Amino acid sequence: MDAIALIRFGARLQMLKSEVSISHDRLVRLYREVRGTSPTKGMLPFSADWYMTWRANLHASLFHAIYRFLLADAGCRRLEALVKAYDQYTSCCDESGTPPVLDLTRAWTLVRFVDGGVLGTEPCVECGVWFIKYPHDMRCTPRCVACHLPARAGKRSGSAHPRREKGASERHLATKAPNLG
Numbered sequence: 001m002d003a004i005a006l007i008r009f010g011a012r013l014q015m016l017k018s019e020v021s022i023s024h025d026r027l028v029r030l031y032r033e034v035r036g037t038s039p040t041k042g043m044l045p046f047s048a049d050w051y052m053t054w055r056a057n058l059h060a061s062l063f064h065a066i067y068r069f070l071l072a073d074a075g076c077r078r079l080e081a082l083v084k085a086y087d088q089y090t091s092c093c094d095e096s097g098t099p100p101v102l103d104l105t106r107a108w109t110l111v112r113f114v115d116g117g118v119l120g121t122e123p124c125v126e127c128g129v130w131f132i133k134y135p136h137d138m139r140c141t142p143r144c145v146a147c148h149l150p151a152r153a154g155k156r157s158g159s160a161h162p163r164r165e166k167g168a169s170e171r172h173l174a175t176k177a178p179n180l181g
């Protein structure tokens with residue numbers, strides 16, 4: 001996986017700097033060549049809480065399940081698994097008629113949070129899908145977002161499929177997760 005491919009996929013400078021061994025100045029030049037604009041400066045303002053709102057959690061859980069599958073069962077290396085999982089995740093969104101919520105850098109940050117123990121994963125007791133949670137959240141019956149969608153779910157996607165049941169596209173998206181043992 002090279003820097004140009006990562007930039008095309010939407011990687012931000014902070015991600016590029018920790019994933020490819022190219023100097024800062026060269027990365028900035030490459031970024032300008034590929035995207036036509038300068039990269040935004042500063043640290044990423046992402047916190048683990050962002051992945052806990054219901055919609056982000058559903059998308060993050062799906063992405064991470066695909067990522068883990070590619071890493072553990074398909075034998076991909078870390079960065080390759082990340083980019084391939086991101087590609088598959090956006091395809092799943094297309095098929096479900098739901099716009100992607102994660103960009104590549106959000107997906108990368110999620111992987112780092114899980115690897116670092118800031119966030120964890122656990123299988124849902126109802127549907128068996130692995131979902132993103134706080135490691136210190138000790139609820140005895142862990143359930144994923146798709147199994148308890150909030151009442152407002154689906155309101156934003158309502159215009160695309162007016163006759164669909166509320167939250168149907170989100171529920172459909174959740175079924176795309178690969179089965180993990």
Ligand SMILES: [Zn+2]
Nearest residue numbers: 124127144147
């Ligand atoms: Zn569930």
